[in-house]
Amino acid sequence: MFKKYGILLWLLCLFMPGVYAQEALSVLQRPITISVDSSSVENIIDRLVIENDLYFSYNPQILPTGLHSCHAEKMPLKNVLRKLLPGSDYQFEVIDNQIIIKRLEREPLRVSAQVIDRKSRDPVPYASVTIEGQSIGTITNSDGRFDLVIPQRLLDHDILIGCLGYVEFRIAPDSLKSVSQIDLKPVSYRLREVRVKPVEPEEIIARFRAHITDNYTLTPQLMTTFYRETVKQDGEYMGMWEAVMEMLKSPYRGVASDKVRFVKGRKSEFSNSYKDVKLKIQGGPYYITKLDVVKNLESFLDPKYELIYRYRFDQPIVYNGRIAWVIRFARKERVDYPCFNGYFLIDAESYALIMADFSLDNKSLKILGESFIKKQPHGIKTQPIRAEYRITYRELNGKWSFYMARTDVQFRVRNKLNHKRSIFRSISDMVVTQQYRFPRRARFGPSGIFRSNDIFTDFIGNYDPQFWENYNVIKPDEDLRNALKKNINPSENNVQQ
Structure with a gap:
């Protein structure tokens, strides 16, 4: 009949109480034996994963660069990781056996503003708010408002605010600190310059x-x-x-x-x-x-x-x-x-x-x-x-x-x-x-x-x-x-x- 109901069957009513407890077991004290010379930190973590049945989540871009050596004999995993990732720069979080590696940074910049249509003065909902060249960002709510957390290391990157049908807006983080409202300009173009129907929709x-x-x-x-x-x-x-x-x-x-x-x-x-x-x-x-x-x-x-x-x-x-x-x-x-x-x-x-x-x-x-x-x-x-x-x-x-x-x-x-x-x-x-x-x-x-x-x-x-x-x-x-x-x-x- 119909191929799938997946996206609509998610609304399922249960009229009975339910209890769910999420437990996290720390693995950071597990004894680890490893011996690696002149390798990247990512490769060393790969070895830890393969040889010790571990689970990691991390952004490869935050790891130290260059070649490193790591030698340990039945040493707690946390100590092994600290050889590679010093405590002054990194922290570890364990969630259900998954070890999440985070890089410690200075207090980020927090900014807020409302995005509106320049002509109608109406709020622009669900506009994307991102850091240029990065995947970090958020969206505006139904009132056109947003909060954005900008890491200190990215303060030299512009903030891009865009939405379908509008010209993308660009602003420096320092300038955004003193701005409470951002006007997006609607895009206008002449239809005769656009080939509206090159083929049938099915071909597109x-x-x-x-x-x-x-x-x-x-x-x-x-x-x-x-x-x-x-x-x-x-x-x-x-x-x-x-x-x-x-x-x-x-x-x-x-x-x-x-x-x-x-x-x-x-x-x-x-x-x-x-x-x-x-x-x-x-x-x-x-x-x-x-x-x-x-x-x-x-x-x-x-x-x-x-x-x-x-x-x-x-x-x-x-x-x-x-x-x-x-x-x-x-x-x-x-x-x-x-x-x-x-x-x-x-x-x-x-x-x-x-x-x-x-x-x-x-x-x-x-x-x-x-x-x-x-x-x-x-x-x-x-x-x-x-x-x-x-x-x-x-x-x-x-x-x-x-x-x-x-x-x-x-x-x-x-x-x-x-x-x-x-x-x-x-x-x-x-x-x-x-x-x-x-x-x-x-x-x-x-x-x-x-x-x-x-x-x-x-x-x-x-x-x-x-x-x-x-x-x-x-x-x-x-x-x-x-x-x-x-x-x-x-x-x-x-x-x-």
Whole structure:
């Protein structure tokens, strides 16, 4: 029937309590024997991985350069690593047997601003905010606001702020310290200079598929991501759950799946209790990675399902100074399969897919019905009424890869016993705040991997005042900030995990 429901089945309601405890076993005291002369630090770590069944996560670019020697006889792993990575410059963190190597840096620069449209004066949501030449960055929230953490070593790099349909804005970090508002200029061009329909849309889509291995990363990428879930019931916030997660992004060529691992997170379940039912979402961070419609070809891009869709060109748009084709799609008449409608952007020069914005149409929501819901109590009737998705890619060093994803799902809940009705809305956002090549012989997991049946909201950790440290995150929008102020008393540590 339909190829896959992966990106829509992530909304799974469990109306029962759940407890999940995440335990981290330190391996830094394990006795290690090693003897290596005149080798790079990365090669020495490779030896540690192969000979001692260890798991590491690190950015190869932060390691010391040059040749080093390492000799140890049943020495604690921490001491071995300190021979290579002095404590004044590096720190180690163990999460579920995974050793994360971090480089210590001076206090970073923290800046904030709002991005608006120069003509309309409206906020520009989901604009990318990145450090030039680096993978470090964040996005604006729905109010156009952002917070950015800039490492001291990168203060000589400009900050780039861009969004589809706007001229990219460039500003030095020092200048950004005194700026509270950034005006983005809408792109304008004369249509007669653009060949709007060189071929049929289906031919452009075929060229996109033919160029995937040319345009997208073919080496594993280790990505630091920020993930947030919010749930509303009848327009009121019921809770917010957010975390920094690591994602091992597998190559765009091959069948290997992406993996995500919880690093640190916190939750705020507001004081106003759930009415009648309590919503839990199963596998949120796991399933949002399945929104990668390039790696997991969705039906509107898959040649096997092309015949059930109708495609048409829309007005082209400018992205980073280049023309992008806008292709809209919807189900053909008399098609009874679950289908999406929406649009996607394809770069007119490279045929890379830049972004896709799509949703299930009403007919599909009726066909799928309660398949959204995994478990519900007796007397509860649910009906999905909206399911919208967005996925965006970015180009780094000539290759495109997953950048940010968003899901927005809404459904109606009816209690047959007391005839009460509620509207639930769940929104999930994920953005890549840093990425780099996954080390050659490093291994990811297996403990700590977030799986499809895990409940994100049940992950429990410790709370500390400077919770996010130097991680970049998505700034909460005004509605969420107001809800947090209204429902949370910081002195009581109601914000946890």
